[in-house]
Amino acid sequence: MRSYPLFLLCIVGLLSLLCHAFENLIKTVDGSDPFMSYQDGYYYLTTTTWTNIQISRGETIQDLIEATPKIIYTDTTASRCCNVWAPEIHWKSVEGACVRRYYVAGSASTQNDQRIYALKSFATDIWASTWSFAGQIVIPNNDDWAIDPTVLITSAGEYLVYSSFVGSLQCLWIAEFITAVTVGDAYEISCPAYSWEDVGADVEEGPGDYSPIHLSVSHITQHQTSNHMNSPGGDEIWLVYHYSTTSAVVCDGTRRTAVQPITFSSGEPVFGTPDALTTELVEPV
Template structure:
């Protein structure tokens, strides 16, 4: 995104009468308002491919930005056949590009948790949004076919000498006593070719918290300058004690040798700065490849258990070459965008055109106010958004829901240039905290009117960000009348 385009977008927005438009290069780091077990793969085609747990199917998403993951284009790539062994409790899918093909590794069962196993889907198409992901079957050590979830692939070496290893969380036997981290060699992306080896079990107090059962799960490979790490989740995922631990492989050692892995004696990423129970992460690079980012889920508020949102933030490396994740970033304060991402226009809701009972009131919003009263047929909040090029843009809405309505359906209708543009859903924001929801906005070159109208329930609006990076999709001609 050029500075000229960013400046022109700002000029267009101001010229259409919205004094609240600002050019910004930061964001509030909730990248999905509800979800768990995020996996992000930055492919060499320039897309970030994204999956996370839905519980019922596998949805593949793609985005050009990390900060806009929640507004990614999406498609359902696998819908299990009802009544089959892998048709229920579909957890933690991961998409990998291995040896010229696309694979998705995902846990599923038949409705009985004890029957959870890892399965693999395969797609030979060059573009994972083309072709079909077909179920190849279970991926397991035949000699120790036990409960298994959270499978990932550790890649070591390159080219013809590349070696693949499957890492996952599983039970030692047939009872849910604890979850351990296992590794096994892979003969190819579809097959485990040797016995499983235990790398870690919960032993430290921070790993056994909230048990039984005690938990080591979600192992994620992280490699830099030849050093190999496995970052995993520990403690009960339903508890405020959930956190990340780490295993480090000795230089040049065999990853199948348990003695070659060293476990940290304390969490490497844990609750802090108002963020509770960060866990189950993945790692990616900024669009320009200059920064490392961790994408993870965290509880929406203390005691919320499996009610979680997905966050993202950068991390660094210490003098010994170990990852330094710091503390979780509070979504109450914006952080810089990933390097190489386009800028965005920020519109404060109190500076928008307000109709009907919609009104601005002072609060702790980003501009010192928020908009309430989006109820009744005449209520509207309308932003005047100007962009240089027509296309489908990602809009990020900072919102807050009523704590008493945590389980209610809450959404608002979107109108773009007088045409219905779908709805925007507002998940529980976390006990009165601010969160971020996403929408895809079909905008024309030049001025546009983006309106929010009442739907179900109530939500307060703080601001609208429009990411200035459209894919160039054609949008319909403008309408002259509002679809009230």
């Protein structure tokens, strides 16, 4: 009989968890290039805000929706002051507890000089961290326009994956990290070759483990850069993506952030189509 109250408590706890739900949107302004992670009881979200780097935090995704972003870094250096894009947070195992944030920036007058940069913090608490400039990630054999950096970690090492040009094609490149801010030569690994990669332009960007490139439904068009996030319990994978509600290609603060779970069939991800914005989603578990 003593186990009966415990059983009821478990049921109540489960029902309470299932009752927690939210609706997209996650971010309605400056929602481009979203990167979301979960650590020590909190979700963290960063997006492109063009003039600075911001972070939002929440214990649930609903909390994240209601959170006020905190500006963690600005830069007045002319060559990297502006067009701040695609920030991500990564823990660099080669330097212990050091946390790195990789992003793209350039000058105010053009988007043609974008380069990859890094910030550093030696605190393990993301929210309380103080960030400082760590340097530019210079590609020894391809010091050219570069955007959308991410980190690939394998048993063989850690790698920078990013987007840059091969002639008129925007392709994906990979370079092995030597330190947290230096890499070896980069190698082209993929260029646009399929019809769904040349909608509007021949582009491969926003690399990640799972990244659908372009979807279009009645309420969402121009689905582009995305990342995926493991749920707190590690049993689910959620897609975090930005989109526009207009068919025009507009790279500005009107793009929005949304999320939804990924399902799998025969070991492969099934992305489906974006849910309607009024769809109620149960919080990740």
